Amino acid sequence: MAHLNATSHPIEFFDMFISESFRHKTILDHSNANAWKNRAGSVVYPNCTPFLEDEIDKYIGLLIRNGLNPVPDMRLNWSNPLESFVYGDERVQRLFPRGVQRYKELRAFIHVSDPYAKPAKDKPFIKIQDIIDHVISNSKENWVLGRYLSLDEIDIGFQGRFAHKDKIKYKGEGDGILLDAICDRGYFYVGHFRHSPCPIVEKNASPLHNRCLYLVEQCNAACPQTWNTLFFDNLFTSKNFMDWLYARNRFGAGVCRTSGRGLPACVVQDVAKKKAELEAAVGTVKVARSSDYKVLAFSVYDAKPVHFMTSLHTSVKHVEKTRQIFDALAQQKVQIQYKRINVIDDYNYNMNGVDRCDQMRNQYRYSAVCKKANVEKPLSHRLFNEAVASRLCNMESFKALRLSMASSTGSKREVVLLNCLARNGGFRGTH
16 A cells, blocks of 8 residues: 655556556556457558557556647647647657657557457456456545545446447536446545446345445445445435435435435425415425434425435534625625525535546546645646656656746645545545
């Protein structure tokens, strides 16, 4: 287990999840086997030679770099700057002695799983299963879960042909591959693909709830602390699911559909159709508790009725909140006070872990967020990725970047992960 501190380079955090041994052994061996399988060096790419460890790192570094500074086709980096006004980068051109030809060979044969393995009904994702298992295993080993978690579906956009690609119109990512995931404040912890076989952990559960309970049991096995809370949307919420979570020493809270989910009829509010009915309904709160006192159900009429189910809360009450708004008359920002129901307040602040994970993944297609200790501005997602890509490509610019930051303030700026500073959860073995 890695022991990281304020002076650790971002590559050391990267290595915790996609380790150097995995890159230099598993990916390297599979890539060379794939090249051999496809007759590289003879019929295809006749000058191709076996790949080396540093070439695998450089290729991954280029992928990360392209997330920061994308080009339509990465081969354009090898364009002649004297002939192309837009493309051509001398730093990239120096990476491989054989230039763009070596890049094309890597792109053609890079493989993260055994190239001789055949997809099967019980292993539909076999071409990427090794790296999925590796990342999830390292996540469970290196991360201590916090108090509040989020459960949601992740859509990995995919435009090619694949039997298990879903038509998805309700997410910005579009058509792709769905997986259910548990995230901690934007950090992916465990996940399971929708179309991948899942062990039966609750015989009366739907396939969706069974997958989710399987993820919960993985959390239980990796992190023995109990009674952290899962927040989720109405796709997942039901009375049975709340009970199954409770039996596994986990709380749950989420927006709930009004039918087929065990929501008590006494808390269901219908949509008001007339103006007078709407005015009378706004603010109405209805509450009920299960006979075993484990689950609380309630509804509140805001712009429309919203229904909740929770096993975390023992009561429904209003809490005082403040927010800043712009006062047009005073032409300045002012603080105003308002009231919000405690369950909704907790839900709003803790439900978005998977959404934050998606946001960071989509921004540069690679997820990490860092912060500088005792510094107002955080080490950005971009700078973290830049440091990792630079180290993988043997173009170490991070040290100069750190010295530049230190000189601008007159004091050393230490770099630590945001999650190391959090009160709940974070990296194992860090100090």
